[in-house]
Amino acid sequence: MEHFHSFETRQALADALADAVAGALTAAIKARGRASLAVSGGSTPKLFFATLSTRPLPWEKVTVTLVDERFVPPESDRSNHNLLAAHLLTNAAAKARFVPLYHAGRTAEEAAVLASRETCGIDEPFDVAILGMGTDGHTASFFPGGDNLAEALDAAATRGVVTIRAPDAGEPRLTFTFSALRDARFLALHIEGEEKKRVLEAARAEGREEDMPIRAVLNRSLTPLEIFWAP
Numbered sequence: 001m002e003h004f005h006s007f008e009t010r011q012a013l014a015d016a017l018a019d020a021v022a023g024a025l026t027a028a029i030k031a032r033g034r035a036s037l038a039v040s041g042g043s044t045p046k047l048f049f050a051t052l053s054t055r056p057l058p059w060e061k062v063t064v065t066l067v068d069e070r071f072v073p074p075e076s077d078r079s080n081h082n083l084l085a086a087h088l089l090t091n092a093a094a095k096a097r098f099v100p101l102y103h104a105g106r107t108a109e110e111a112a113v114l115a116s117r118e119t120c121g122i123d124e125p126f127d128v129a130i131l132g133m134g135t136d137g138h139t140a141s142f143f144p145g146g147d148n149l150a151e152a153l154d155a156a157a158t159r160g161v162v163t164i165r166a167p168d169a170g171e172p173r174l175t176f177t178f179s180a181l182r183d184a185r186f187l188a189l190h191i192e193g194e195e196k197k198r199v200l201e202a203a204r205a206e207g208r209e210e211d212m213p214i215r216a217v218l219n220r221s222l223t224p225l226e227i228f229w230a231p
């Protein structure tokens with residue numbers, strides 16, 4: 001099941017998504033005394049991050065992690081950690097606890113083991129998971145042609161972080177498994193632009209998940225998917 005939320009501007013989308021996320025985190029803190037938030041990287045979320053970072057929440061009770069990461073140091077322009085440090089973990093949200101996926105001085109495989117260990121202390125399921133999508137139909141780091149895609153998309157796989165290498169992924173990737181994302185209490189897909197809307201429509205048509213891994217989320221998520229789109 002999915003709900004499609006369309007906005008006239010990217011700022012209107014950022015405001016609405018920040019409201020929804022702040023509401024979900026507040027409800028989690030009220031229910032369990034703490035909250036968890038897994039966010040995507042890439043270029044799309046900057047405005048949303050900047051907007052969310054100013055929301056007046058008890059951020060010290062929020063644990064933030066990444067849905068996926070590029071295997072590059074946090075100083076790199078390609079690092080999703082770098083993006084969060086600049087745009088989300090600032091203002092009021094600077095008080096949040098951040099759990100990175102990248103580990104320096106390790107192979108990607110060793111980093112995935114460490115990241116799985118360190119993130120398994122975060123309550124399951126995630127209170128909030130925000131996904132992005134590439135124009136090739138990848139989400140998280142579930143890339144078409146990924147060497148580890150079958151395990152990453154296996155709903156029965158152990159929850160955690162795995163590696164993915166794929167022709168169009170650039171560097172090796174670290175990604176939460178689909179099994180760890182599909183039951184987030186609030187699960188959103190944040191996409192912008194006409195091209196991504198067309199890609200989403202193509203993904204809704206029948207076809208193989210391996211060709212457009214976003215289909216796994218559309219077809220097999222346990223939580224209704226909230227899609228936020230603006231031109």
Ligand SMILES: O=C1O[C@H](COP(=O)(O)O)[C@@H](O)[C@H](O)[C@H]1O
Pocket residue numbers: 040041042043044045067068069070080131132133134135139140141
């Ligand atoms: O590589 C990645 O790409 C997707 C989409 O990024 P965008 O730049 O098209 O917004 C992103 O969701 C993912 O976290 C990131 O690692």
